[in-house]
Amino acid sequence: MTILSIAFIVAGLFFLVVAAIGVIRLPDVFCRSHAVSLTDSLGAFLMLLGIAFYEGLDKNTLKILVVLSLLYILNPVIAHATIRAALRSGLKPWRKETP
Amino acid sequence: MALFVFWVLLSASFEWIHLCLGLVCSFIVAWINSGHSPFVPKSRLAVRVLLYLPWLFYKIVQSSLHLSKLILHPALPIAPQLMTVESRLNHHAAVVLFGNSITLTPGTITAEVDRNTLIVHAMDQELGEDLAGGKKEMETKIADIFRDVEPDL
Numbered sequence: 001m002t003i004l005s006i007a008f009i010v011a012g013l014f015f016l017v018v019a020a021i022g023v024i025r026l027p028d029v030f031c032r033s034h035a036v037s038l039t040d041s042l043g044a045f046l047m048l049l050g051i052a053f054y055e056g057l058d059k060n061t062l063k064i065l066v067v068l069s070l071l072y073i074l075n076p077v078i079a080h081a082t083i084r085a086a087l088r089s090g091l092k093p094w095r096k097e098t099p
Numbered sequence: 100m101a102l103f104v105f106w107v108l109l110s111a112s113f114e115w116i117h118l119c120l121g122l123v124c125s126f127i128v129a130w131i132n133s134g135h136s137p138f139v140p141k142s143r144l145a146v147r148v149l150l151y152l153p154w155l156f157y158k159i160v161q162s163s164l165h166l167s168k169l170i171l172h173p174a175l176p177i178a179p180q181l182m183t184v185e186s187r188l189n190h191h192a193a194v195v196l197f198g199n200s201i202t203l204t205p206g207t208i209t210a211e212v213d214r215n216t217l218i219v220h221a222m223d224q225e226l227g228e229d230l231a232g233g234k235k236e237m238e239t240k241i242a243d244i245f246r247d248v249e250p251d252l
Contacts, residue, residue, distance in 0.1 A: 015163065022170040030208070030220045031179050035170060038205045042163045076202035076209075083210045083220060093181055093220060 001053055008050030015043035028094040029086050033079055040075040044068075102128055147244040148196070154240065158204055166206045166222060177223050181210065184217045186238055189250035197241050 015038060022035030045068065052064045102125035169177055184201075188194050194217075198209040201219055211218040 015167065018167045018170055022166075025170060025175060026177070028179075030210075031177065031222065033208060034166060034206055034220075034222050037202070037208070038163055038166055041159050041203060041205055072203065076199045080198070080202050080209050083208045087210045087218070093179055095179070 001056070005050040005053035008046050008053060012043050012046030012048075012050060015039065015046065019043060029091065030083060030093045033082055037075060037079050040071055044071055144244065144248065151240060151244055155200055155203065158200075158237070162204050162206045165225070169206075169223065179220065179222055180224075182219050182221060184219050186215045186217065188215055188238065188242055188245070190245045190248055191251060192248075193241050193245040196244075197238060200237055200241070 019035045019039040022038065023032050026032050026035055048064050048068050052061045055061060055064075169175070186194065186197060188197055194212065194215055198212055198217055201207050201209045201217070206222040208220045209217050210220050
Protein backbone atom coordinates (compact mmCIF):
# COMPACT_ATOMS: atom_id res chain seq x y z
CA MET A 1 0.00 0.00 0.00
CA THR A 2 2.77 2.40 0.94
CA ILE A 3 4.69 1.52 -2.21
CA LEU A 4 1.60 2.12 -4.32
CA SER A 5 1.01 5.49 -2.69
CA ILE A 6 4.62 6.50 -3.17
CA ALA A 7 4.40 5.54 -6.84
CA PHE A 8 1.28 7.68 -7.29
CA ILE A 9 2.78 10.65 -5.48
CA VAL A 10 5.99 10.48 -7.52
CA ALA A 11 4.00 10.28 -10.76
CA GLY A 12 1.93 13.26 -9.63
CA LEU A 13 5.09 15.18 -8.79
CA PHE A 14 6.42 14.46 -12.25
CA PHE A 15 3.38 16.09 -13.85
CA LEU A 16 3.55 19.05 -11.46
CA VAL A 17 7.19 19.64 -12.36
CA VAL A 18 6.43 19.34 -16.07
CA ALA A 19 3.62 21.86 -15.69
CA ALA A 20 5.93 24.26 -13.85
CA ILE A 21 8.51 23.93 -16.62
CA GLY A 22 5.75 24.49 -19.14
CA VAL A 23 4.61 27.70 -17.47
CA ILE A 24 8.14 29.03 -17.78
CA ARG A 25 8.92 27.80 -21.28
CA LEU A 26 5.72 28.45 -23.19
CA PRO A 27 5.36 31.78 -24.97
CA ASP A 28 2.01 33.32 -24.03
CA VAL A 29 -0.94 33.19 -21.66
CA PHE A 30 -2.95 30.79 -23.80
CA CYS A 31 -0.23 28.15 -23.94
CA ARG A 32 0.65 28.65 -20.31
CA SER A 33 -2.87 27.97 -19.21
CA HIS A 34 -2.62 24.61 -20.97
CA ALA A 35 0.33 23.78 -18.79
CA VAL A 36 -1.59 24.86 -15.70
CA SER A 37 -4.50 22.65 -16.62
CA LEU A 38 -2.05 19.77 -16.80
CA THR A 39 -1.33 20.35 -13.12
CA ASP A 40 -4.93 20.08 -12.12
CA SER A 41 -6.02 17.20 -14.29
CA LEU A 42 -3.28 14.68 -13.69
CA GLY A 43 -0.80 16.11 -11.20
CA ALA A 44 -3.24 16.83 -8.42
CA PHE A 45 -5.25 13.72 -9.24
CA LEU A 46 -2.30 11.39 -8.82
CA MET A 47 -1.07 13.22 -5.71
CA LEU A 48 -4.46 13.02 -4.02
CA LEU A 49 -4.86 9.39 -5.02
CA GLY A 50 -1.48 8.63 -3.48
CA ILE A 51 -2.43 10.42 -0.28
CA ALA A 52 -5.73 8.57 -0.18
CA PHE A 53 -3.94 5.24 -0.44
CA TYR A 54 -1.45 6.30 2.21
CA GLU A 55 -4.19 7.24 4.65
CA GLY A 56 -6.02 3.98 4.18
CA LEU A 57 -9.77 3.76 3.88
CA ASP A 58 -11.51 6.04 6.33
CA LYS A 59 -13.46 9.26 6.30
CA ASN A 60 -10.46 11.24 5.12
CA THR A 61 -10.52 9.29 1.87
CA LEU A 62 -14.05 10.51 1.36
CA LYS A 63 -12.94 14.08 1.89
CA ILE A 64 -10.14 13.62 -0.62
CA LEU A 65 -12.64 12.30 -3.14
CA VAL A 66 -14.82 15.37 -2.57
CA VAL A 67 -11.80 17.61 -3.15
CA LEU A 68 -11.00 15.71 -6.33
CA SER A 69 -14.47 15.99 -7.79
CA LEU A 70 -14.63 19.69 -6.93
CA LEU A 71 -11.25 20.16 -8.59
CA TYR A 72 -12.46 18.47 -11.74
CA ILE A 73 -15.55 20.68 -11.84
CA LEU A 74 -13.78 23.94 -11.04
CA ASN A 75 -10.68 23.50 -13.15
CA PRO A 76 -12.32 23.80 -16.59
CA VAL A 77 -14.43 26.72 -15.42
CA ILE A 78 -11.41 28.68 -14.27
CA ALA A 79 -9.34 27.84 -17.33
CA HIS A 80 -12.22 28.80 -19.62
CA ALA A 81 -12.78 32.08 -17.75
CA THR A 82 -9.12 33.02 -17.99
CA ILE A 83 -8.86 32.26 -21.68
CA ARG A 84 -12.10 33.98 -22.55
CA ALA A 85 -11.05 37.08 -20.63
CA ALA A 86 -7.71 37.08 -22.45
CA LEU A 87 -9.38 36.67 -25.82
CA ARG A 88 -12.01 39.35 -25.18
CA SER A 89 -9.46 41.86 -24.03
CA GLY A 90 -7.91 41.59 -27.46
CA LEU A 91 -4.84 39.52 -26.74
CA LYS A 92 -3.57 37.84 -29.89
CA PRO A 93 -2.44 34.23 -29.51
CA TRP A 94 1.20 33.62 -30.21
CA ARG A 95 1.88 31.98 -33.54
CA LYS A 96 4.98 30.32 -34.83
CA GLU A 97 5.21 32.13 -38.18
CA THR A 98 4.86 35.72 -36.99
CA PRO A 99 7.97 37.13 -35.33
CA MET B 100 -49.06 -7.93 -11.05
CA ALA B 101 -46.81 -10.38 -12.80
CA LEU B 102 -43.92 -8.98 -10.81
CA PHE B 103 -45.77 -9.70 -7.59
CA VAL B 104 -46.43 -13.31 -8.59
CA PHE B 105 -42.79 -13.63 -9.47
CA TRP B 106 -41.82 -12.29 -6.05
CA VAL B 107 -44.05 -14.83 -4.28
CA LEU B 108 -42.59 -17.64 -6.36
CA LEU B 109 -39.05 -16.63 -5.57
CA SER B 110 -39.43 -15.87 -1.90
CA ALA B 111 -41.74 -18.87 -1.29
CA SER B 112 -42.90 -17.52 2.03
CA PHE B 113 -46.37 -16.26 2.82
CA GLU B 114 -45.77 -14.17 5.90
CA TRP B 115 -47.37 -10.75 5.88
CA ILE B 116 -44.13 -8.85 5.98
CA HIS B 117 -42.83 -10.60 2.88
CA LEU B 118 -46.03 -10.16 0.96
CA CYS B 119 -46.28 -6.47 1.78
CA LEU B 120 -42.64 -5.90 0.89
CA GLY B 121 -43.13 -7.68 -2.41
CA LEU B 122 -46.22 -5.65 -3.20
CA VAL B 123 -44.45 -2.37 -2.50
CA CYS B 124 -41.40 -3.39 -4.53
CA SER B 125 -43.39 -4.51 -7.53
CA PHE B 126 -45.38 -1.29 -7.50
CA ILE B 127 -42.20 0.76 -7.40
CA VAL B 128 -40.65 -1.18 -10.27
CA ALA B 129 -43.85 -0.94 -12.29
CA TRP B 130 -44.06 2.79 -11.64
CA ILE B 131 -40.46 3.40 -12.68
CA ASN B 132 -40.95 1.50 -15.91
CA SER B 133 -44.36 2.89 -16.74
CA GLY B 134 -43.01 6.16 -18.12
CA HIS B 135 -44.98 8.27 -15.66
CA SER B 136 -42.20 8.70 -13.18
CA PRO B 137 -40.25 11.92 -13.59
CA PHE B 138 -36.74 10.61 -13.16
CA VAL B 139 -36.42 7.91 -15.79
CA PRO B 140 -34.97 9.93 -18.67
CA LYS B 141 -32.77 11.84 -16.27
CA SER B 142 -31.43 8.77 -14.54
CA ARG B 143 -30.76 7.14 -17.88
CA LEU B 144 -28.89 10.27 -18.89
CA ALA B 145 -26.90 10.21 -15.65
CA VAL B 146 -25.89 6.61 -16.23
CA ARG B 147 -24.73 7.47 -19.74
CA VAL B 148 -22.73 10.43 -18.49
CA LEU B 149 -21.14 8.21 -15.84
CA LEU B 150 -20.22 5.69 -18.53
CA TYR B 151 -18.72 8.53 -20.56
CA LEU B 152 -16.41 9.69 -17.76
CA PRO B 153 -13.91 6.77 -17.88
CA TRP B 154 -13.40 7.37 -21.58
CA LEU B 155 -12.88 11.08 -20.91
CA PHE B 156 -10.33 10.19 -18.25
CA TYR B 157 -8.51 7.98 -20.71
CA LYS B 158 -8.35 10.90 -23.14
CA ILE B 159 -7.08 13.17 -20.35
CA VAL B 160 -4.23 10.78 -19.58
CA GLN B 161 -3.42 10.37 -23.25
CA SER B 162 -3.25 14.06 -24.03
CA SER B 163 -1.47 14.81 -20.75
CA LEU B 164 1.34 12.54 -21.80
CA HIS B 165 1.37 14.15 -25.24
CA LEU B 166 1.49 17.64 -23.75
CA SER B 167 4.24 16.65 -21.32
CA LYS B 168 6.24 15.37 -24.24
CA LEU B 169 5.74 18.69 -26.05
CA ILE B 170 6.83 20.73 -23.03
CA LEU B 171 9.89 18.65 -22.28
CA HIS B 172 10.98 18.50 -25.90
CA PRO B 173 14.12 20.63 -26.33
CA ALA B 174 12.91 22.28 -29.53
CA LEU B 175 9.44 23.09 -28.09
CA PRO B 176 7.58 21.88 -31.22
CA ILE B 177 4.29 23.60 -30.51
CA ALA B 178 1.94 25.18 -33.02
CA PRO B 179 -0.78 26.87 -30.99
CA GLN B 180 -3.84 27.90 -32.94
CA LEU B 181 -7.35 29.17 -32.50
CA MET B 182 -9.90 27.07 -34.25
CA THR B 183 -13.64 27.23 -34.69
CA VAL B 184 -15.46 24.03 -33.91
CA GLU B 185 -18.94 23.84 -35.34
CA SER B 186 -20.78 21.16 -33.42
CA ARG B 187 -24.02 19.51 -34.35
CA LEU B 188 -25.11 19.18 -30.73
CA ASN B 189 -28.51 20.75 -30.24
CA HIS B 190 -28.86 20.71 -26.50
CA HIS B 191 -27.62 23.20 -23.92
CA ALA B 192 -26.37 20.57 -21.53
CA ALA B 193 -24.65 18.72 -24.34
CA VAL B 194 -22.74 21.81 -25.44
CA VAL B 195 -21.77 22.49 -21.82
CA LEU B 196 -20.52 18.95 -21.44
CA PHE B 197 -18.64 19.21 -24.72
CA GLY B 198 -16.96 22.48 -23.77
CA ASN B 199 -16.08 21.18 -20.34
CA SER B 200 -14.58 18.03 -21.78
CA ILE B 201 -12.50 20.06 -24.21
CA THR B 202 -11.19 22.28 -21.45
CA LEU B 203 -10.56 19.38 -19.09
CA THR B 204 -8.44 17.66 -21.69
CA PRO B 205 -4.99 19.23 -21.45
CA GLY B 206 -3.86 20.92 -24.64
CA THR B 207 -7.24 22.21 -25.70
CA ILE B 208 -9.26 24.98 -24.06
CA THR B 209 -12.66 26.31 -24.97
CA ALA B 210 -12.26 30.05 -25.34
CA GLU B 211 -15.72 31.13 -26.44
CA VAL B 212 -19.09 29.50 -26.80
CA ASP B 213 -21.92 30.84 -28.92
CA ARG B 214 -24.89 28.50 -29.24
CA ASN B 215 -23.20 25.47 -30.76
CA THR B 216 -20.13 27.11 -32.19
CA LEU B 217 -17.06 26.85 -30.01
CA ILE B 218 -13.76 28.67 -30.37
CA VAL B 219 -11.05 26.37 -29.15
CA HIS B 220 -7.42 27.13 -28.47
CA ALA B 221 -5.35 24.04 -29.22
CA MET B 222 -1.73 23.46 -28.46
CA ASP B 223 -0.77 21.71 -31.67
CA GLN B 224 -2.25 20.21 -34.79
CA GLU B 225 -2.66 16.72 -33.40
CA LEU B 226 -4.61 17.80 -30.33
CA GLY B 227 -6.87 19.96 -32.47
CA GLU B 228 -7.46 17.17 -34.95
CA ASP B 229 -9.38 15.23 -32.32
CA LEU B 230 -12.04 17.93 -32.25
CA ALA B 231 -12.29 19.50 -35.67
CA GLY B 232 -10.67 16.89 -37.86
CA GLY B 233 -12.17 13.82 -39.41
CA LYS B 234 -12.67 11.87 -36.22
CA LYS B 235 -14.91 14.01 -34.00
CA GLU B 236 -14.90 11.15 -31.54
CA MET B 237 -15.80 13.19 -28.48
CA GLU B 238 -18.69 14.95 -30.17
CA THR B 239 -20.11 11.67 -31.44
CA LYS B 240 -20.02 10.21 -27.97
CA ILE B 241 -21.77 13.22 -26.46
CA ALA B 242 -24.40 13.24 -29.19
CA ASP B 243 -24.97 9.61 -28.34
CA ILE B 244 -25.49 10.42 -24.67
CA PHE B 245 -28.16 12.98 -25.50
CA ARG B 246 -29.76 11.01 -28.33
CA ASP B 247 -33.26 10.83 -26.86
CA VAL B 248 -33.43 14.20 -25.14
CA GLU B 249 -35.56 16.81 -26.85
CA PRO B 250 -33.42 19.46 -28.53
CA ASP B 251 -33.70 22.92 -26.96
CA LEU B 252 -31.13 24.92 -28.86
